[in-house]
Amino acid sequence: MNETANDDNKCLQISKKPFLGGYRHKVTGQIFHHAIIQTCPSPWKYNFALQFNRDTQTVELKDKSQQTPKDASTQVQARNIYLSTANDKVLDATNSYIYADDIKKENLKQIIILQKCIRSWLAFCELLRRKKKALLQILWDKEQLKNKRKEDADWLQDLEIRRLNPKTEDDFKLIFSDLQNWWDSETKSISEVRSGADCKAAMWLLINTEVTKIEKVNKKKDKFGQEQSIQRREKFLERASKSKMWQASNDTVQVHTSTTMRATYLHELYQTLSMNYVSIQDRVDALKNLKEVLKPYHSKLTDNMIQLTNREIDLHLRGIKNAHLKGLQNRIRNLFWQFAKKPVFNPEMQLLTKIKKDDTSSPYIMSCSACKCFYILPISSTDEVLGKSVIENYFTKCKKCLDIENESWIRKDLELYKRMLKLLISEEERQPTKSSIIYILQPSDIGYLTDKIWKHQSCISGSKNDLELELTRFCINKNWTPWNCLLVTRQEANVLSKILDTETKYDKKFKMGASQKHAEARRYFATIPRFLPYLAEDFDVF
Numbered sequence: 001m002n003e004t005a006n007d008d009n010k011c012l013q014i015s016k017k018p019f020l021g022g023y024r025h026k027v028t029g030q031i032f033h034h035a036i037i038q039t040c041p042s043p044w045k046y047n048f049a050l051q052f053n054r055d056t057q058t059v060e061l062k063d064k065s066q067q068t069p070k071d072a073s074t075q076v077q078a079r080n081i082y083l084s085t086a087n088d089k090v091l092d093a094t095n096s097y098i099y100a101d102d103i104k105k106e107n108l109k110q111i112i113i114l115q116k117c118i119r120s121w122l123a124f125c126e127l128l129r130r131k132k133k134a135l136l137q138i139l140w141d142k143e144q145l146k147n148k149r150k151e152d153a154d155w156l157q158d159l160e161i162r163r164l165n166p167k168t169e170d171d172f173k174l175i176f177s178d179l180q181n182w183w184d185s186e187t188k189s190i191s192e193v194r195s196g197a198d199c200k201a202a203m204w205l206l207i208n209t210e211v212t213k214i215e216k217v218n219k220k221k222d223k224f225g226q227e228q229s230i231q232r233r234e235k236f237l238e239r240a241s242k243s244k245m246w247q248a249s250n251d252t253v254q255v256h257t258s259t260t261m262r263a264t265y266l267h268e269l270y271q272t273l274s275m276n277y278v279s280i281q282d283r284v285d286a287l288k289n290l291k292e293v294l295k296p297y298h299s300k301l302t303d304n305m306i307q308l309t310n311r312e313i314d315l316h317l318r319g320i321k322n323a324h325l326k327g328l329q330n331r332i333r334n335l336f337w338q339f340a341k342k343p344v345f346n347p348e349m350q351l352l353t354k355i356k357k358d359d360t361s362s363p364y365i366m367s368c369s370a371c372k373c374f375y376i377l378p379i380s381s382t383d384e385v386l387g388k389s390v391i392e393n394y395f396t397k398c399k400k401c402l403d404i405e406n407e408s409w410i411r412k413d414l415e416l417y418k419r420m421l422k423l424l425i426s427e428e429e430r431q432p433t434k435s436s437i438i439y440i441l442q443p444s445d446i447g448y449l450t451d452k453i454w455k456h457q458s459c460i461s462g463s464k465n466d467l468e469l470e471l472t473r474f475c476i477n478k479n480w481t482p483w484n485c486l487l488v489t490r491q492e493a494n495v496l497s498k499i500l501d502t503e504t505k506y507d508k509k510f511k512m513g514a515s516q517k518h519a520e521a522r523r524y525f526a527t528i529p530r531f532l533p534y535l536a537e538d539f540d541v542f
């Protein structure tokens, strides 16, 4: 009876479905449940096994008897019991007895053997590590040497390209320097072999050759100068023709005004007039446009230009070749530049040609001792020139005169010193401490240091190989300065950089020689104002 009642309860529990919504028919009163009641209820996801039980935490104890089948017993001789002692032995303890000291000694011996093995293993590991390090160092050195050789080759190749195709003033200095070297070697060979009238005749021939060489270089220089001036002018006109720009919140606003459009038109016309390879028809069209531009004005300049333009158009109509009109075309172009740069004809130029007045520093105006012209000192050289005495300033020359002087007889280029400075900066930048003095050095300073103070040779081996020479630190722990340096070859610098102890690195005689050179350098650089803060710093240290 009880079982059936329980089953009924289970059925009731299973059939009871959760209320998930529904509705009742208003007329019939029929109740409609949620559609889920048509499906079987989801199975119980947990099993009914007991989850928590305290019994597992306690050990179940069991009692078991350990009684052996035979009880242990000893027998002793007694009055009623006889025990035979015939097979008994007396064991002597001293034979197999080991003293504690012996055990200690043996342990120590074994420990020493073990330590020996460990030490030899560690030494072998260290040997392998050092071997690896040495191998890597050798490979690194080889790589560095290879890179430096490549840099040397690149530098020489670059010089060669610049000689063949000069594009800057420094390139022309290089060509003149080569010319001087050629002249020196030729005169030396002539004076060695010939004498008297023969020598004079050879020298005359040599001078003629030199003149033709200089003519060739000057032609190249003129062409380069013309190209440069055309580029400069074009740049100037391009800047004038740029539209007005403002920065808006999201974007920039560009506006073309009537003046910028005028500047653009003049810029385009200048470009057309500067073109070398244009057809005759295009050239004539450009000249007609030019005439249209000049028409409204009546001045000496515009009248002259109209006259020249008419002449060129007339010559083109007569069939004169373009090659014969180069001079006339250059003249028109130059006059057009005079026209386009005047604010009266090109109002945008007014903004570009405005001279900026800097009230905080007045310009230093000097007089050139050679050409007697007045000139404004460039900012970079102001401190140096002003640092000179009044008498020295009297003999100061302008850049143009210095260039002419260099070209005519000094003929020196600073390419080698530029390279040495670059190498010095790259080496110093690798050091943990570096002084900012390396960034204010000029190639001419390196030139003075190398040629006048260190006599253009390594102070250790006396090598004069230009590619090998470099400046390094004398005292490795102090910053590089002209009064803490040595001129050595690359390999010597490499070795010196690895020895840190200055006391044992140089001998007494060498130290004295170097300190003399350093004093000389200090004396020279003290005359240049930009080095004064560094000299003062150095004195503070001492």
Ligand SMILES: [Zn+2]
Pocket (backbone or CB within 6 Å): 368, 369, 370, 371, 372, 373, 397, 398, 399, 400, 401, 402
């Ligand atoms: Zn001058």
